[in-house]
Amino acid sequence: MPLRAKVASSVSRTAAALSRAAGRGDGSVIGGWIGLKIDPDLLAHLSAGRAIALVSGTNGKTTTTRLTTAAVGVLGRVATNSFGANMPTGHTSALAKAGSTPYAVLEVDEHYLAQVLDATEPHVVALLNLSRDQLDRAKEVAMMAQLWRAALVRHPDLRVVANADDPMVVWAATPPADPARGHVPPQVTWFSAGQRWHDDSWVCPECGSTIQRSGEQWWCTGCPLRRPQPQWTVEDDGVLDPTGAWHKVQLQLPGKVNLGNAATALAVAAEFGVRPVDAVSRLGTVTSVAGRYAQVDRDGRNIRLLLAKNPASWLEAFDMADVAPTLLSINARDPDGLDTSWLFDVDFSPLRGRQVLITGDRAYDLAVRLDVNGVPFQHVRSFDDAVRAVPPGRLEVIANYTAFQDIRAELDRVN
Amino acid sequence: MSTESLRIVWIYPDLLSTYGDRGNALILARRAQLRGMPVEVLEVRSDQRLPATADIYLIGGGEDGPQALGAQRLIADGGLHRAVAQGSVVFGVCAGYQLLGTSFFAKGTRCTGLELLDISSDRGPTRAVGELAGEVDPRLGIPYLTGFENHGGRTHLGPGVSPVARVTTGVGNDGTTEGAWRGKLLGTYSHGPALARNPALADLLLRWATGIHQLPPLDDTWADRLRSERRTAVAAAARA
Numbered sequence: 342m343p344l345r346a347k348v349a350s351s352v353s354r355t356a357a358a359l360s361r362a363a364g365r366g367d368g369s370v371i372g373g374w375i376g377l378k379i380d381p382d383l384l385a386h387l388s389a390g391r392a393i394a395l396v397s398g399t400n401g402k403t404t405t406t407r408l409t410t411a412a413v414g415v416l417g418r419v420a421t422n423s424f425g426a427n428m429p430t431g432h433t434s435a436l437a438k439a440g441s442t443p444y445a446v447l448e449v450d451e452h453y454l455a456q457v458l459d460a461t462e463p464h465v466v467a468l469l470n471l472s473r474d475q476l477d478r479a480k481e482v483a484m485m486a487q488l489w490r491a492a493l494v495r496h497p498d499l500r501v502v503a504n505a506d507d508p509m510v511v512w513a514a515t516p517p518a519d520p521a522r523g524h525v526p527p528q529v530t531w532f533s534a535g536q537r538w539h540d541d542s543w544v545c546p547e548c549g550s551t552i553q554r555s556g557e558q559w560w561c562t563g564c565p566l567r568r569p570q571p572q573w574t575v576e577d578d579g580v581l582d583p584t585g586a587w588h589k590v591q592l593q594l595p596g597k598v599n600l601g602n603a604a605t606a607l608a609v610a611a612e613f614g615v616r617p618v619d620a621v622s623r624l625g626t627v628t629s630v631a632g633r634y635a636q637v638d639r640d641g642r643n644i645r646l647l648l649a650k651n652p653a654s655w656l657e658a659f660d661m662a663d664v665a666p667t668l669l670s671i672n673a674r675d676p677d678g679l680d681t682s683w684l685f686d687v688d689f690s691p692l693r694g695r696q697v698l699i700t701g702d703r704a705y706d707l708a709v710r711l712d713v714n715g716v717p718f719q720h721v722r723s724f725d726d727a728v729r730a731v732p733p734g735r736l737e738v739i740a741n742y743t744a745f746q747d748i749r750a751e752l753d754r755v756n
Numbered sequence: 757m758s759t760e761s762l763r764i765v766w767i768y769p770d771l772l773s774t775y776g777d778r779g780n781a782l783i784l785a786r787r788a789q790l791r792g793m794p795v796e797v798l799e800v801r802s803d804q805r806l807p808a809t810a811d812i813y814l815i816g817g818g819e820d821g822p823q824a825l826g827a828q829r830l831i832a833d834g835g836l837h838r839a840v841a842q843g844s845v846v847f848g849v850c851a852g853y854q855l856l857g858t859s860f861f862a863k864g865t866r867c868t869g870l871e872l873l874d875i876s877s878d879r880g881p882t883r884a885v886g887e888l889a890g891e892v893d894p895r896l897g898i899p900y901l902t903g904f905e906n907h908g909g910r911t912h913l914g915p916g917v918s919p920v921a922r923v924t925t926g927v928g929n930d931g932t933t934e935g936a937w938r939g940k941l942l943g944t945y946s947h948g949p950a951l952a953r954n955p956a957l958a959d960l961l962l963r964w965a966t967g968i969h970q971l972p973p974l975d976d977t978w979a980d981r982l983r984s985e986r987r988t989a990v991a992a993a994a995r996a
Binding site: 680 | 769770773776777778779783786802803819821822825885904906947948949952953978979981982985
């Protein structure tokens, strides 16, 4: 590593440690920020010599990154940005802090994928899904798919592990070859993780025709784009690998969506030569991820935290949650997006028959939505009021980003 | 009403549904049902014929490509024009508002609209993103408008329409006026589930569709709290 990069890396680690000691956060952003100020190429320097996997998509990034880190761990030490700091500053900080490791698995914000591909030259990238998220500022879904597509052709040696069930991802992962410009489409391994949310892929990104669906199949009615045959699939409570062998997966994380994330993790690890039979037991060691799925006992209530940031992830959260009293908390601060319109893209009717409590900065937006949805609810002023309002036993908490962090803070920043 | 039940058509949800646009269909259906009216909601995709005999037509928001495609298909279909000629109600939001006019800009080119409203839209210098509020045309008989806008367009009103509101917060058409209406056609930049924050506007559309001038009142406790909370938040932001 060049001297400048060494200094930058060392200063970055120190800044992160100082930030943590000062109680200003986990230091995963500030350290990288300072390091990159000293050496703008620090991320590239820190990546050199490591076999790297990137994980990107709208939903499931943090969890899939954790599961993949566990799976690749079969081979040796793995650096990772486990705090969900998923922009280049977070990657820089994570790699600087980890020191020399043969492997790294990095969660990447979907907007930064092109930049991080260039800086880290990874061995493999996992593309999970693309759906609407914070539309008052995020790029539209089709535009994001186009950005991914343009980035992927610039890395001919890259391996891609992509979700066959998401038309936007399939299109992004299959750019056309363009020999004149040196563009080579990447090698793709397809997995099927299921997709409950379809409302962002009715129109073909290639030709504008309607996309038809039947069962798990989908196809464009105007061009050849259609669901590729996946090599990795979820079957019952396990994963089928490309050889046809089935591996039972025992996770501590709830929901079908996490079985899909497990299949993705095994597929990514296989790109490094990890056999699924060796990795599968390690997936069960992942309990909670930055507070997501964490369980806390308080006053006789077993409180479980579920993060849901956008319509697609709300649908998955309802699937994961037990039929038990449920607190919903909604904010609309900057990290959440200021627009609450998406509440009407979510069908809350699965909550009928459960005791539903609502809170958060934008509880009234949610109240109007639930009223229209025919879901009875009770508005509470605080998290403590919610705990007092439910009987002893399980309390499911489903919250969007800053609302989730607020509640996590109430629970002493549970991880 | 055309038949025994109130028929609501949501036009092209495959193209024009970006910001919880489904909400407007859900809200209208709910408010009609609570008053004992049977309701049918039809979602008509862009590869289907548009029925011309519904009572209320809803057009939502969308990106440039889907907006241009939606306008083309609606012009070719002709069903919406026939419905308007028969006195149906049309409620357009954002991109769906613009395409009711004579022309709009999408992907850098001028596109022909449906020419149902005397408005034309072009590109503004900046994108309008944030809270939108205004004092409503007193002839519509409803209280202030509140919503959220997110659009790059500016809309110019001709003599054949009236603005829905005078802007007090946000941009709307041009920073001064917001939305446009004529007869039983109304469009607004208050995007997505605009009726969630404006139940009186929902009832106005229901009155237009049914001809019933006195609809039984509903319990709007939560919508009223939401409206007053948003009004307070907008006022606080203006002082800051």
